[in-house]
Amino acid sequence: MNLHTKSIEELHELLVNKExxxxxxxxxxxxFIEKTEPTVGAFISTNKEAALAEAKLVDERGVDADNLLDGIPVAVKDNIVTKEGKxxxxxxxLEDFTSVYDATVVEKVKKAGMIIVGKANLDEFAMGGTTETSKLQQTVNPWNSKKVPGGSSGGSAAAVAAGMVPASLGTDTGGSIRQPAAYTNLVGLKPTYGTISRYGVIAFASSLDQVGPLTRTVKDNATLLNAVSGKDDKDNTSADLTIDFTEKIGQKIQGLKIGVPKEFFDENLVEVHVLQTVHQAVEQLKKLGAEVIEVSLPHLxxxxxxxxxxxxxxxSSNLQRFDGIRYGYSAENAKSLEDLYVKTRSEGFGSxxxxxxxLGGISLSVEHYEELYGKATKVRTIIRNEFEVAxxxxDVLVGPSTTTVAPNIENKEGQEPVEAYTDDVLTVGVNLAGIPSLNIPVGFHENMPVGMQIIGDYFEEATLYQVGYAFEQATDYHEQYPTLEGGTQE
Known part of the structure; x- marks a missing residue:
């Protein structure tokens, strides 16, 4: 029995039927992790002993037939704090940091009966789009070990894509769930800002960060979102609402209006083969009865x-707390308090x-505040308003999630920072607006996955899942898996 290509739903059935x-x-x-991890490098740490102990407890009490997540393994991105492990x-x-508490999302996956098997690799402090800025290891794309898995949630994506776990949690500040999901043939959601508590998530950009699930299927994704969403008194930006995000799964999309922003389909921006694949996906939605309408987001x-x-x-503001005194790395032989700050941050942070x-310090400086940060917040409002109007x-907007398929690792190493930042052009607008976006697999180019994002209004994730599920049921792209086995790429 090959368990490593099965969905949460399929695994649940096997568990309930006592197979x-x-x-x-x-x-x-x-x-399977022991076989594939030496090649993929998805995990910074694993905890087999604790996971097996939890598994034994679930078996002893019996798997809850009404809870799809009970007893299901999951990986957690290593910027989400856990009491177990580092x-x-x-x-x-933070290479030796151990938390004294669990993040709210960790508490919730545990409450749902899920078993955390390890902490997934990422770009350092979630800053990057390839997982190459990790100071601890290199993660590769399971579809081709010479290519990046995307980032910053590259480890979370690679773990699911390789078959090590059926689901994982990542974070998305400017595309860090959707982009690696697109590169690795997964379903990945950036939820509406406030849907999931950020308590216990190491902050990058607090007004943009959002936790989200990565899975193989749309229904699995919606089920996991149900488990981790909701109001949290420890996070005053979390929304006070209760939604069943699976409620529209299985409903037809006939008559739904699907907007195609022309800015997402610019041939000067997006590689032709990606555009062709996404156009084919849009045609599939039309065949399913959706009405396709061109719209515009001119300030995107x-x-x-x-x-x-x-x-x-x-x-720059959030990372001030890493000063070498309270926790984390502390430089040796400092001659003064200021010297300790400088040495610790110079040695502890990557480039x-x-x-x-x-850059953040410049944006917030007296000389440049209005010119940079002030203007940026105004542009943010304009972009948010354009999405709201569209x-x-x-009902939803669709377009490519990325401008290319996953690039080669060596190509990214020599890339100029500005060039790397512009790769995010298709994803950052959603974070600025605070609205949800779902990546789904829609095809391949030269055996590398292509993803399409479905964007919706605030807290309309159920509609995104409705569209994504309809597409998924009409195609088989989500059933394709990389031929990675036993630590080698076949």
Whole structure:
């Protein structure tokens, strides 16, 4: 029985029918991790002993037939704190840090009966789009070990894509769930801002960060979102609402209005093969009865500079807490308090993190505040308003999630920072607006996955899942898996 390509729903059925025990499932998961992890590098740490102990407890009490997530293994991005094991944010600054509490999302997956098998690799402090800025290890794309898995949630995506776990949690500040999901043939959601508590998530940019699920199927994704969403008194930005995000799954999309922003389909911006694949996906939605309407988001092109002005400003503020005194790395032989700050941050942070701290400091400086940060917040409002206007005309918007398929690792290493930042042009607008976006697999180019994002109005994730599920049922792209086995790429 090959458990490593099965969905949560399929695994749940095996568990409920007693064709499989939770202990057997978790043992199989770790056996597979041991074979594939040396090649993929998805996990910063794993905790087999604790996971098997939890699995035994679930077997003893019996799997809840009404809870799809009970006894299901999950990976957690390593910028989400857990009491078990270390939380490193893939940085030298926190390589020995152990949290005294669980993040709210961790509490919720545990309450749902899920079993955390390990902490997934990421770009350092979630700053990057390839997982190459991790200071602890390199993660590769399971579809081709010479290519990046995307980022910053590259480890979370690679773990699911390779078959090590059926689901994972990532974070999305400017595309960090959707982009790696697109690169690795997964369903990945950036929820509406406030849907999931950020308590216990190491902050990058607080007004943009959002936790979200990565899975193989749309229904799995919606089920996991149900488990981790909701009001949290420890996070005053969390929304006080109760939604069943699976409620529209299975409903036809006939008559739904689907907006196609012309800015997402610019041949000067997006590679032709990606555009062709996404166009075919749009045609499939038309065959399913949806009405396709062209819309425009004219200020979307200003999203990248606005995003980086805001995100780096917030990052420079959030990262002030890493000072070498309270927790984390502390430099030796400092001659004064100021020297301790400088040495600790110089030695503890990687180059990309330091670059963003400097950029953020410039954005917030007296000389440049109005010119950079002030203008960026105005652009943010304009972009949010444009999305709101477009989503009054249509039910959802669709377009490519990325400008290319996953690039080669060596190509990214030599990429100029500005060039790397502009790769985010299709994803950052959603974060600036605070609205939800779902990546789904829609095809391949030269055996590398292509993703399409479905964008909706505030707290309309159920509609995104409705559209995504309808497409998924009409195609088989989500059933394709990389031929990675036993630590080698076949």
């Amino acid at each position: 499989l025990t939770v202990v057997e499932l978790v043992e199989s998961i770790f056996d 939380t490193t944010a893939a940085s030298k600054m 092109k200003y999203g990248v500079p606005a995003y980086y002005a805001i995100a780096t400003a917030e990052a 990309e993190v330091k670059r963003r701290i400097v 989503l009054k005309e249509v």
